[in-house]
Amino acid sequence: MQMLLSRQLAGAPEGDRSALARLVLGLLLLLLAAVAGLSIATGASDASALSVVESWFLETQETALSTRDRLIIYDIRLPRIVLGILVGASLAVSGALMQGLFRNPLADPGIIGVSAGAGLGAITVIVLGGTVLGPVVALLGIYTLPLAAFAGGLITTLLLYRVATRRGQTSVATMLLAGIALAALSGALSGILIYLADDRQLRDLTFWGLGSLGGATWTKIWAAGPIILAALVTTPFLARSLDALSLGEASARHLGIPVQRMKAAAILSVAAATGAAVAVSGGIGFVGIVVPHLLRLIIGPDHRYLLPGSALLGASLLLLADAVSRTIVAPAELPIGIVTAVFGAPFFLWVLLRRRDMLDL
Amino acid sequence: MIEAKNVSVSIGRKPILRGVNASTAPGEITAIVGPNGSGKSTLIKALSGDITYSGTISFNGRDLAEMRTGEAAALRAVLPQATTLSFPYTVHEVVRLGLLGGRSGAPHGLADLPERALARVDLAGFAGRLYQELSGGEQQRVQLARVLCQVWAPVLEGSPRYLLLDEPVSSLDIKHQLLVMRIAREFAQQGGGVVAVLHDLNLMAAFSDRAILMQHGQSVAAGSPQEVMQDELLSEVFECRLKVGTVPTGVTPFLLPQAASI
Ligand SMILES: Nc1ncnc2c1ncn2[C@@H]1O[C@H](COP(=O)(O)OP(=O)(O)O)[C@@H](O)[C@H]1O
Ligand SMILES: [Mg+2]
16 A cells, blocks of 8 residues: 555655546556457457458448448447446446445445345336336336336435434444345345246346346447436536545535535435446446445545546456456356456455454444 | 524433523634533534524624535634544545635645645645554644645635634644644634634633633633633532642643642
């Protein structure tokens, strides 16, 4: 840690990690570009991204082969990459936001039950969309699923906040235990709904529940993308307030932060980003805890850099995890949620081990 | 001028403050003294707008209840009794938070204000350290530097500004106790106002212009340090026999613990 701190860039005042953070953001942008480029160039088929790019610039004859390549690139690989970026960014940013809001580095939508709540919302629509909720689906169209997940995530977050926070202080123990209870409740209600599902719905649910980018389509991107982007766009406005909030609610207010409004905005953003991500990709865990934690080790907790950095690193790591999930058992495909859990769960345990003294358990 | 009139606070059904009247003028340090649990922190919290109260509190004639968060932040800064951070910020990053409201009023610009504030609390060279790895007394001084950044100019655009300090010296060694009290006095001399909860009656006597003595949520005495430093009054409020002395050269009263008996 000290070593990282002393690696500041010349010129900045001592203790000011802004310059380092900006450099890291630049590198993360390059990383994302590299990973995205790699993802678009590789896949189950031998379609060549290069030839597609060539065809943008050269007036080459359309051949049957290049048409096929173009289809594979545009309709299979590209949506998967765009969705991966959107989902990875929203999971990581949700984690960072929630940790700032709860003033706790262990808060994560996946761990404290918000994703489970969002999942319940999504399952409700998948199972009851054809019958009881038919009119709602007719009204909201492709947005029904992400909005239902958003509602589920929002209700869970609000409940958690009410239970775990008293007079501006969040108890870690209460937060984790309440999260377990809420996740169990969401799981049980989801179980009841799954019991009611027919065979086709069951297939949808299984596929969705494991967490995968496999079903990426442009339709899904149009459904979830605007919600995720709206949530991501509000986060820079919360950054300074979250820094102030780390001093405690009262001190943040003394500094002139309208704490209540800011918390409401943060809760809405978390629920929207988590809900939309869960709706299109199912339960992909641990991104929200691993990414902000890694970044804090390098650039510190300043939210002006932590939030955009989380978006970039979250997107890159999810694309990498997706690459692993596509290649490790090729030609079959591992659900990406398994990959993130295999790497993320031990990481979470490591964080717990290092911060045991922080827990009031 | 800060004026608190008939301020009462209850938490649940328990009355914590009962009809407290207090005021502090620009140019003055007002000390709040009293035994543990007498309501000193609660009074600071009411003045800071942290808890709901009945009665009225006004800053420079403006009702606190009608002020927006940002407006209050431009008029006063608050130092809590202790502050723990949830994430590993550096000292510089913590002090810099004092600039958030943008109303520091520093004549030389904001760029080096955190460094100057740190130097003022005798923490030059600490900017790169992690806040969580400092001692309690050092942390308290970092927070004071942050608070000073928020209202660097004691008077801004003709309005006096205020420091509300809850036990600013309780975890400090004698050198830094004096340093902090001198910072408060300088702030007052330049036209600002200071309200400070103090446990050390000698510091109160040496540095404050007015003192408010609290007991059971009420202000039982208010006036100059000499008026509050009375044998019987103190003995009654602190529930032990105390004998006030006077330094030979002047009027400043003092208390020796060895002259007290339970
Ligand atoms: N949140 C609270 N709930 C219940 N009682 C409280 C609360 N905060 C303070 N009190 C009580 O109010 C009284 C005054 O507290 P405080 O103002 O903190 O005292 P002090 O003068 O030591 O700063 C104490 O008896 C304390 O127990
Ligand atoms: Mg107190």
